[in-house]
Amino acid sequence: MTSADSSKASDPKAVVSNGTKPKKKPLNWKMAIILSVWTYGAYLLASLITGGVLQLLSFLGVDFSSVGQVLFSTIIQLVLYILAMIIAIGVPFWLFKNKTTLKDLGLNDLISWLDIGIAVPAYVVYMVINVFVMMLVTQLPFVDTTQAQQLPFDQAMFFSPTQYILIFFTLVILAPIAEEALFRGYLFGKIRPLSPFWVATLATSLTFGFAHLWTGPGAPLQWIVAVDTFVLSLVLCLLREHTGAIWAGVMVHAIKNGIAFYFLYISPQMLDQIKAGIILFL
Template structure:
């Protein structure tokens, strides 16, 4: 008896829907892990850094005058800087190496994954400056619209950076490192490097960008800051996509934080009173 091709096709279709697709499950697992692990790994790194520093500093208290007072002050600039520095050092291998083979393949190199396969160039600087201008104008427009549509959101709420205001030159330098240098390096590695790289293997550009930007805004907590960092992240993802490099992202992030540092700590009189 001759078989009916239409019946065979229908049966094959029924079989394919009845049995779960292992490839689909694996892709979903990679998608979820690529989104969640960078944030979890970053939190684990900072927790481990705080734990290690806590044990070390307590051991050194009897040996160093005034160290106990510094340790007790959780907003001490030097303690915050050391925690951030050690956290950065720990987070890179925690996030970058733990699931690298599963998410990117056994032959993938970490520097290639996060977009650091080459050195920064003058072209990167030019692209960064142009993007910074567009980002700045976009932020003004978007926040202006939000203030009109949702006036209950306080867009001028002062951001708590977590440490005391610097008073002497060395403290200003430490704050500069803590605000302008370390966050762009680490956060770009985690979000536009690792997370965006992992999601981009499973999704098209805009879904990956929106997910990364929501996560990036969320980790900054404060709503008005989250809105600003969400907008910033969109431009950072565009840079990552168009240049295939993390360096322009790091430069733009550092420029944005550098402007904030300049206004908050060097020329606060230029800011509205509620932001100082």
């Protein structure tokens, strides 16, 4: 065989031109479901461990009242996210020697100008899709459109400038990075090599939405929040697939949370005016 014949044989296009189609990835729903359940389980287990440790410390007489509520909530969120990642990555490695690389997590590259530039258009796409999806979802009888979202910080409190910085850090920096690393990083990164893009996207987005549906014992199910985060995840998975990293998704997530931070904690009156205008328009 000549070198020309060899290069032609190794060229995928040449194989396709000879009538042999490249093999498609199997759906592999089993692994997609297992990984989705495991990722949510790691997040839930981290929450239970964090809550259990706090209760134990309180029982032993540890007084947390000297720590401000905002600082305390920020620390708890940081510990929870770190613990969730340790469980999700560490347990499979400990039991099955299943390694997770930076590439799996979408952290193998630094943030690029493409990630920054594509964030705003991607956010607009998410908003447009979300509007149409919400118009359909709000017609369902079991969805309460007036339900208030469970927030990590009490809106009724008066915050100092330092506390506002902590809230901003938690919502706009910590949460986007941590949630993207766990869901579009770990979960999507583990499913994608085994399944087509749409399977990895659907599994990741359903898991992400479900993680925002239930917030704890006695709390009502947040259907609106779950649908919103599901739609957001669809766009973020597309960004992960296109860029190969999670940074564009982190930027979109930060934009979304940043806008929410402003309307919820800086200017809640403006949010009420916007809601009233929408109701009047409809």
